[in-house]
Amino acid sequence: MYIALGSNMFTTSENYATLLQTALELINQNILDGVIWATVKFNESELPTTFNLSNGDIVPISNLINNLHPHIYIMKYAPQFAILSHENTKVFLSHGGVGSGHESMYTATPMLVLPIALDQPGNAERLELTGMALKLSKLDLKVDDIISKVVRLLNEESFKMNAKRMQVLAKFNSKRKYRGADLIEMVLNLAKHDSSRNENGELEVDIETLLRSWITPDSRMGFIRGNYLDVFGAVLIIALVLLISLGYGFYKAALFGFRKWSLRSRESHQRLSKTKNE
Template sequence: MYISLGTSVYTTPENYAILIQSILELINQNILDGVTWATVLQNETKLPSSFKLSTDDVIPTSNILNNLYPHIYIMKFAPHHGGAGSCHESMYTATPMLILPIAYEQPSNAEQMELNGMSLTLSKFDLKVDDIILRVLRLMNERSFKMNAERMQVLAKFNSKRKHSGADLIEIVMNLAKLNDVKNENNEPEIDNEILLRHWITPDSRMGFIRGNYLDVFGTAVIISIALISSLGYAFYKTIKFAFKRWSLRDGNLRDNSSKLKNE
């Protein structure tokens, strides 16, 4: 098991003692065969002088801190601090996690990882040995954690290819600069980004405010819309007026005919 609790954020000595006690119990019960711990311990004197296991075995703390205990190795340096970097590494390698969030972005990272089904979270305010052992057993025995980790691995590997895209962009710029024939007065290559990268410059930077913000297009669309609405409105008005006039003439003729019949 690999443990990373950061090199800039620390928890309490009591929590460190509980974690060490949990690790020793897990190793003693043959649940784990070893632990690598990447951290920077401070106030080591506040740790208990020894740890007593459930089997009554006693292990001096100095043996653990000085790497004399064969199943625990405390590293002096690690390339990440247990926050976002550790989450990304675990996703990339499909490794289920047991997270103890301390501060900053770590609580939100822990929540997201647990929602994705590839981790379990511990509380720094209620840390217990039995709880840690139970969660480690769940992570190792329940297939769902590994399956969800493999699902996240696919996404992590797919998105990690963006670094290759970034390298390609750098290579493109270097080659364009090398093939650029423009030189200054000292016969040294002169780089003009507006010329070198002109195929990446968006058209709006070469336009005025009106064209750059498509105000001319919107204005034309508004004018055409107004013209169409006005034309349709005028045509509707003329149609109603014509129909009303025809109805009025017909009604008038009917009245004239009825009056003639009465007179006769």
């Protein structure tokens, strides 16, 4: 597994400790055989001095920081694209930056996304929708949750297939111009990942499924949903209800004040008339 949380991104010392603990547990449980962590930002003094593993082993933090652990390597810089391109890199734990997301798609590497700030939460949502990624929460980062999601990325075939599907799109869309042969090749490659065989062993492809990445939202969801008219309509109705409620409230308050003023004015007039008569 390759970990990189961005060259200018920071998270809490508790989250860094959780990620280190998770890396140790993944290796200890033979789920992974190695972890590379680049662009490290944590301060050793803010981390626990030792990590207690589920099997009872105790690992000093100094072993990790000084790269004395045989299966974990921590570095300030790494050639990310080269690492992701290597066949032994099975999972990429990233902050969800645009560049990292594109490189992960280009190399067909399933992702575990820990968004920290800026556009990263939105990127994490979109990557998860492609079917090649799972997301984590920086506000509730748990060792068991990370381990279970790494296991899913490694064992569920759908993540690998979707990563390969996105790789085809990333490679062809990285070119400045399309050629007819490129488009034909892309459709043929996508068909491998989005098709099924009928009883005669022939490939059957649903065109809408095959080209879903190119079909615009209004075509997939209809005019109203595709143009967010349902959202705008709901907002407009809520705004009108609020305005009417406020207007009615002001009207009732003004009416109450007017009636009270009228009553006091009438009583005052009556007292004045009574005084004159006396």
